Amino acid sequence: MSVMLNFDHAASTPAHPDVIRTIAEVMAVHSGNPSSIHRSGEAASKLLERSREVCAEALDVKPGEIVFTSGATESNNLAIKGVMLGRSDGRRHIVTTQIEHSSVYESCRQLESLGFETTYVQPESDGTVSTDRLLAAVRQDTALVSIMHVNNETGAVQPIEEIGRRLKSLDSRVLLHVDGVQGFGRLALDLKAASIDLYSVSAHKIRGPRGVGLLFVREGVRLFPLLSGGGQEGGLRAGTENVASIVGAAKAFRLAAEGRTERAAKMKAFRDTLVKEVRLHQALTLTEPIKPAPHIVHFTFPGLKSQVILHTLEELGMLVSAQSACAAKTEKPSRVLSAMGREREHATSGIRLSLGDEHTQEDIRLLSEALDKAVRRLAPLRGESDN
Amino acid sequence: MKKYDYLLLRFGELTLKGRNRARFEKAAVEHVRALLRPYPDAKVRREFGRVYVDPGSESVETLIPVLQNVFGMTSMSPVRAVRPELDEIVRAAGELIEAMELTEELTFKTNVRRVWKDFPHPTHEANPLIASPLLKRFPLLKVDMHDPKLELRIEIRDKAAYVYGEVIPGAGGFPLGTNGKALLLLSGGIDSPVAGWSALRRGLEVECIHFHSYPFTSEKAKEKVIDLAQVLAEYAGKVRLHIVPFTEVQTSFTQMGQDNLMITLMRRSMLRIATKIAEREKALALVTGESLGQVASQTLPSMNVIERATELPILRPLVMTDKDEIIRISRQIGTYDISILPYEDCCTLFVPKSPTTNPNLRIVNKVEAVTPNLERLIEEAADGTETIELFAGGSRLRREETDQEADIKQEWF
Numbered sequence: 001m002s003v004m005l006n007f008d009h010a011a012s013t014p015a016h017p018d019v020i021r022t023i024a025e026v027m028a029v030h031s032g033n034p035s036s037i038h039r040s041g042e043a044a045s046k047l048l049e050r051s052r053e054v055c056a057e058a059l060d061v062k063p064g065e066i067v068f069t070s071g072a073t074e075s076n077n078l079a080i081k082g083v084m085l086g087r088s089d090g091r092r093h094i095v096t097t098q099i100e101h102s103s104v105y106e107s108c109r110q111l112e113s114l115g116f117e118t119t120y121v122q123p124e125s126d127g128t129v130s131t132d133r134l135l136a137a138v139r140q141d142t143a144l145v146s147i148m149h150v151n152n153e154t155g156a157v158q159p160i161e162e163i164g165r166r167l168k169s170l171d172s173r174v175l176l177h178v179d180g181v182q183g184f185g186r187l188a189l190d191l192k193a194a195s196i197d198l199y200s201v202s203a204h205k206i207r208g209p210r211g212v213g214l215l216f217v218r219e220g221v222r223l224f225p226l227l228s229g230g231g232q233e234g235g236l237r238a239g240t241e242n243v244a245s246i247v248g249a250a251k252a253f254r255l256a257a258e259g260r261t262e263r264a265a266k267m268k269a270f271r272d273t274l275v276k277e278v279r280l281h282q283a284l285t286l287t288e289p290i291k292p293a294p295h296i297v298h299f300t301f302p303g304l305k306s307q308v309i310l311h312t313l314e315e316l317g318m319l320v321s322a323q324s325a326c327a328a329k330t331e332k333p334s335r336v337l338s339a340m341g342r343e344r345e346h347a348t349s350g351i352r353l354s355l356g357d358e359h360t361q362e363d364i365r366l367l368s369e370a371l372d373k374a375v376r377r378l379a380p381l382r383g384e385s386d387n
Numbered sequence: 388m389k390k391y392d393y394l395l396l397r398f399g400e401l402t403l404k405g406r407n408r409a410r411f412e413k414a415a416v417e418h419v420r421a422l423l424r425p426y427p428d429a430k431v432r433r434e435f436g437r438v439y440v441d442p443g444s445e446s447v448e449t450l451i452p453v454l455q456n457v458f459g460m461t462s463m464s465p466v467r468a469v470r471p472e473l474d475e476i477v478r479a480a481g482e483l484i485e486a487m488e489l490t491e492e493l494t495f496k497t498n499v500r501r502v503w504k505d506f507p508h509p510t511h512e513a514n515p516l517i518a519s520p521l522l523k524r525f526p527l528l529k530v531d532m533h534d535p536k537l538e539l540r541i542e543i544r545d546k547a548a549y550v551y552g553e554v555i556p557g558a559g560g561f562p563l564g565t566n567g568k569a570l571l572l573l574s575g576g577i578d579s580p581v582a583g584w585s586a587l588r589r590g591l592e593v594e595c596i597h598f599h600s601y602p603f604t605s606e607k608a609k610e611k612v613i614d615l616a617q618v619l620a621e622y623a624g625k626v627r628l629h630i631v632p633f634t635e636v637q638t639s640f641t642q643m644g645q646d647n648l649m650i651t652l653m654r655r656s657m658l659r660i661a662t663k664i665a666e667r668e669k670a671l672a673l674v675t676g677e678s679l680g681q682v683a684s685q686t687l688p689s690m691n692v693i694e695r696a697t698e699l700p701i702l703r704p705l706v707m708t709d710k711d712e713i714i715r716i717s718r719q720i721g722t723y724d725i726s727i728l729p730y731e732d733c734c735t736l737f738v739p740k741s742p743t744t745n746p747n748l749r750i751v752n753k754v755e756a757v758t759p760n761l762e763r764l765i766e767e768a769a770d771g772t773e774t775i776e777l778f779a780g781g782s783r784l785r786r787e788e789t790d791q792e793a794d795i796k797q798e799w800f
Binding site for chain 2: 022025026029030037039042043046047050051054247250251254
């Protein structure tokens with residue numbers, strides 16, 4: 001197979017050529033440590049602050065509210081553990097959902113082993129978390145609500161604005177953390193209007209480098225740092241800053257924010273085409289969130305295992321994903337689909353197609369064709385591979 | 388569609404000043420022009436003894452915070468201009484009220500001024516004709532003729548009717564520069580930028596002077612002062628900053644074995660250098676951020692001894708102001724976050740363990756007399772002064788320059 005098309009952009013995106021050039025240039029010119037006080041260090045420190053300003057603008061927040069991290073996993077860890085370990089008012093309860101990314105889920109699990117409590121709210125059958133249900137889980141000792149903007153597996157968009165507004169009128173002392181990894185650059189979200197206190201983003205999901213993420217920490221929110229040392233990032237994240245990559249990431253964040261409306265419109269049109277294609281096949285069950293993100297199409301193929309479908313599509317030149325990339329290597333049923341109440345044969349046969357900036361109409365046509373071929377090839381084999 | 392067409396600016400205290408009025412108004416309009424320089428599409432118009440700003444392609448919302456810095460301006464109102472017809476006026480008024488997104492009861496009255504006498508409805512008829520459809524449409528509106536929260540003003544002229552209600556407070560004070568020029572001693576601290584702003588607001592043109600003791604103080608300390616002066620330039624439209632190489636003067640005192648007088652001696656030399664610069668720049672006074680009793684050099688005995696080093700009047704806008712209030716203003720004018728950056732300025736160098744709060748003038752005079760070459764060093768410092776001009780909206784330009792020096796390319800971002 002000569003062409004290999006990547007439809008796994010929710011896992012990672014190819015870096016933007018300008019981002020690559022920026023990183024290479026910065027690396028070639030600047031070798032200073034931002035903490036050094038000589039001119040080389042000051043230049044590095046300036047680069048870092050410029051990057052912070054650019055990111056702040058992309059998120060429409062203040063530069064002082066941006067903490068650079070190594071990625072969204074670290075951002076999520078810092079948000080959740082940082083809040084819970086830093087809180088001294090006796091609140092020891094977290095509300096999150098059953099469909100979060102593993103970095104949120106496992107952070108909560110880890111805190112449970114330290115004596116904190118977590119309620120994992122179940123989503124509705126379409127993959128959306130109901131605000132009523134989420135808020136019903138909030139207790140007097142709840143310190144934090146953590147929820148993702150867009151589910152990375154199904155593309156279900158969560159009602160963040162409504163959650164923020166109602167949470168704060170219910171109890172203004174509960175902090176709201178939003179994992180914005182899949183939403184940023186695709187969907188509008190006004191962090192202030194939605195009363196968001198903490199917001200995680202990753203650069204490599206929006207054509208930036210791997211190894212850089214950020215956490216928006218609203219002014220006035222106090223966190224317990226997870227990395228101790230030289231007091232970088234306002235004391236929240238020690239360690240010499242990854243300057244060149246951060247500059248590249250800032251560019252990627254800016255491009256993502258600026259091109260959002262156009263990107264979303266283009267992706268939505270492609271998504272509509274793919275959705276139609278999936279619906280043509282009786283063997284496939286389209287996952288239909290009430291509000292879907294523009295860049296994710298998800299379906300199940302009951303009777304087959306995700307892996308089999310994935311590798312068949314790979315043979316046909318299409319890279320797609322089973323569950324979220326982080327969980328794809330296990331053969332367990334998808335945690336997200338199970339939480340949505342899907343039977344095992346659905347939860348083990350999910351496929352995610354995710355779109356990126358560089359896709360063309362032609363790519364979508366080729367994918368539809370490959371999908372059609374794969375279904376024809378696999379449908380007769382159903383049942384044999386089921387568990 | 389844009390919500391407003393013009394901004395109407397009001398200058399209250401000017402009217403008190405009788406024959407100076409024309410000069411004051413001219414200064415105020417010049418200040419408006421200077422602040423609008425970054426927005427070339429916005430135009431200032433003087434009409435019927437009023438000052439209007441036409442935002443052009445800018446939005447009125449962008450210009451409001453900029454124009455709130457016009458000194459001497461007591462308030463401003465965003466204005467809708469419509470055809471002088473009843474229906475149009477009612478529609479515009481309705482849109483203004485709609486934009487307020489009322490959630491609770493609001494008392495109001497209309498106030499019609501009919502300048503164009505051919506408008507078919509006389510004032511006493513026009514008021515109810517405009518008010519009653521509004522009352523019907525917005526149930527939360529209640530008429531109050533005596534003390535309404537919203538006074539909806541309608542001015543009917545032959546070319547247009549102006550409709551406005553919202554009154555936004557301005558900075559007050561006197562138009563910029565109408566009270567002459569002074570030289571501000573600008574340190575990197577919290578107080579002196581606030582003193583500078585207060586001086587600007589009171590109608591003084593301000594130039595700044597800063598004492599730099601490289602390498603005892605870092606380039607960052609100097610950058611910080613430039614940033615502070617830049618903030619003042621955003622208010623003034625333009626500010627000149629004189630940076631004095633102070634290292635030689637300052638170190639000459641360290642040899643004198645009078646550690647506890649260090650600050651007194653230093654401050655007196657600063658005043659002497661500032662006086663020379665002020666004379667050169669034709670400034671008639673010095674301005675400082677001193678606040679009585681705040682530190683050793685700001686006790687009354689210290690001020691007494693220090694002030695004798697100059698014959699110029701020293702204006703101390705903050706002398707009786709509490710620190711909390713100074714901090715509040717510095718936050719409001721946007722200098723606080725810069726001031727608290729931790730770069731030392733020369734005043735915090737060579738600070739003795741116990742600086743005197745009650746210096747002896749006789750001893751101070753004697754030490755100065757025997758400090759080698761003091762006169763010459765002061766002369767050289769004044770002559771070696773570097774002058775920078777900063778303009779409103781210039782911070783981006785300046786940043787790009789310093790970025791370039793640091794090998795930072797704008798296209799990376």
